[in-house]
Every structure is written in C-alpha cells, then in structure tokens.
Amino acid sequence: MTNNLTQYSNSKAAGMYQLYLQGKPCKKVYAAVKKGDKYIVLSVPDRKYKYQISGGGVDLGEKPIEALKRELREEINVNVKNVKSLGHYKTIATWTYMDKTFDVDYLVEIFSAEFDSYANNDSFGLEGEFGDGVRIAEVSKQEMLENVAQFVEFGIKLD
Numbered sequence: 001m002t003n004n005l006t007q008y009s010n011s012k013a014a015g016m017y018q019l020y021l022q023g024k025p026c027k028k029v030y031a032a033v034k035k036g037d038k039y040i041v042l043s044v045p046d047r048k049y050k051y052q053i054s055g056g057g058v059d060l061g062e063k064p065i066e067a068l069k070r071e072l073r074e075e076i077n078v079n080v081k082n083v084k085s086l087g088h089y090k091t092i093a094t095w096t097y098m099d100k101t102f103d104v105d106y107l108v109e110i111f112s113a114e115f116d117s118y119a120n121n122d123s124f125g126l127e128g129e130f131g132d133g134v135r136i137a138e139v140s141k142q143e144m145l146e147n148v149a150q151f152v153e154f155g156i157k158l159d
Contacts, residue, residue, distance in 0.1 A: 015057075016104050017097040025105040026093075029068040030055030030150060032158060033080055035115035038138035040076060040124070041148065045133040050147040053110075064109055072113070076136055077125035080113035089154040110156045 019026055030053045033040040041051040056071040058064055065083050072078050091106045118124070124136040141158065145151045151158075 013095055013097040016093075016095040017100070017102065020095070020102045020104050025090075025107045027058040027064070027067075028055060028106055028108045029058055029064050029071065029111065030108065031068055031072060031080065031083070031111040031113045032086070032144065032148075032151075033072065033076075033078065033113050033115055035138065037140070039141060039144045040078065040115065041137050041139055041144060042076075042126075042130075043135045043137040049149045049152065051137065051139065051144060053144075053148055053150060065111070068111055068113070073119040075126065075130075077119045077121070077123070079116045079119050081116040083111050083113045086110045086112055086156050086158065087154075089150075089156070091154075108150075108154075110150050110154075112158060 016026065032053055039053075041053055043050065044052050054072055054075045055068060056075065058067040062070075068083065069080060072080055088107065088109050091108065092103050093106055094101060094103050096102075126134060126136065139147070145158065150156045
C-alpha cells in the first residue's frame, strides 16, 4: 500500500504544480455526512484536529455536487441525499514537486448531506488514498464541531 500511496501523492503533487503554473486555484468539496444522530468522519492520527470530513478535488468539467458524491463513494463507500451547501472558504496549501516548493490557492465548499446507502456493500470502507491509521468514525454533532478544522477554523455552521 505504501507504493500506491506514494504514487497517489506524486500524482497529486504533479496536478497541483500544473494548477500553480496556470495560476488556477484548486477547487475542493467536503461534506458533513449525517447518519441518524451521528456524523461520519475520518479519524486521522497525528494531526492538529482529531477528525476530518470526507471530500476532495473537483475534476475539470465536474459540478461541485457531482464531485462531492463521487468523492464520498471513493473515500468512505457511501451514497448521500439532501445535499446542501454550508458555505465557502479560501486557504493556501504549500506543495513540493520536482524539488520546487510552491503555494496553491484552494477554493473550498462545505456541504451537509444525509447518508442514503452504502455504495458497494453493507459497510463503510476506505480506498487506498489514505495512509495507515486513518479510520472511519461516527461522532456526535458537538464532537465534530469541536474537532474538525473546517468548523473550528473557518466558522462553518451546520444549522
């Protein structure tokens, strides 16, 4: 898996470098996915915040909600319904590619969504774009609001 993760990381860095050269931002989408009275999050070890919400990049020609649904299927194996925008924020990420370090502007949209079904089987699942230790967790609204960067740092509200 480490080899696949390295290939994935190198591919992401190459894509970010192309955006940097073109002077374009990276568009990202993430969702607070509600299942019953809990929220589905990724438990991420060794990070400033205990959890992160699932999501990822918007491909060329893809609409934000289409990208979000695709990312949620890929990352955590869920289909969602009742998708609603919670807001936007901008941030900057520093990348390194071919011994060059550069900053890429990120335009991020956060959504709320409701769990509808599992995409491929009857359980959550993670694909190979995550390192060791990343797990799926179900947490309360309060725990999510206090432990996910988008809600703490960028003031995104659920209600």
